[in-house]
Amino acid sequence: MPEEFLLSGALTVELMEAVFAKGALFRLTVKGSSMNPFIRDGDIITISPVSRSPASLGKPAACLFPVNKKLLVHRLVARKGRHYLIKGDNTSGPDCLIDKEHIIGCVTSIERENKTTLFGLGPERLIIAFLSRNGLLPLLFSLWRSIPKSLRKIIKCAISL
Numbered sequence: 001m002p003e004e005f006l007l008s009g010a011l012t013v014e015l016m017e018a019v020f021a022k023g024a025l026f027r028l029t030v031k032g033s034s035m036n037p038f039i040r041d042g043d044i045i046t047i048s049p050v051s052r053s054p055a056s057l058g059k060p061a062a063c064l065f066p067v068n069k070k071l072l073v074h075r076l077v078a079r080k081g082r083h084y085l086i087k088g089d090n091t092s093g094p095d096c097l098i099d100k101e102h103i104i105g106c107v108t109s110i111e112r113e114n115k116t117t118l119f120g121l122g123p124e125r126l127i128i129a130f131l132s133r134n135g136l137l138p139l140l141f142s143l144w145r146s147i148p149k150s151l152r153k154i155i156k157c158a159i160s161l
């Protein structure tokens with residue numbers, strides 16, 4: 001098993017920007033559960049620079065907090081002028097308003113168990129942002145988990161048609 005190599009938020013952003021400058025996309029393995037169930041711990045995400053995938057409502061985005069230089073990938077759930085309200089899909093409250101200039105890139109692909117999933121990145125992202133912003137997403141997750149697995153599989157198949 002390869003050794004894990006961790007970078008600080010600021011160093012990761014520098015590396016990300018260097019990769020973007022070469023015209024490439026940035027891939028990284030997610031650590032944490034704040035974006036469950038759409039982005040999970042261990043998923044590999046692809047981040048595109050905002051020049052290729054502009055920040056917009058509902059998109060998961062890589063943001064650098066200017067005060068503590070922490071890098072977070074959370075969803076853009078509301079917009080107020082040049083600022084976006086960001087929030088993890090699995091968190092109870094919003095993080096904060098972040099200036100558009102601190103958004104490094106947007107998630108354009110999620111790889112889980114060697115399969116690419118785009119659910120949460122398409123038009124449904126607007127509904128997810130609305131539910132998240134209004135504190136309804138945790139309630140929906142609880143309801144989803146109460147449905148038997150066999151029925152959840154049928155629902156997932158129907159949604160993907």
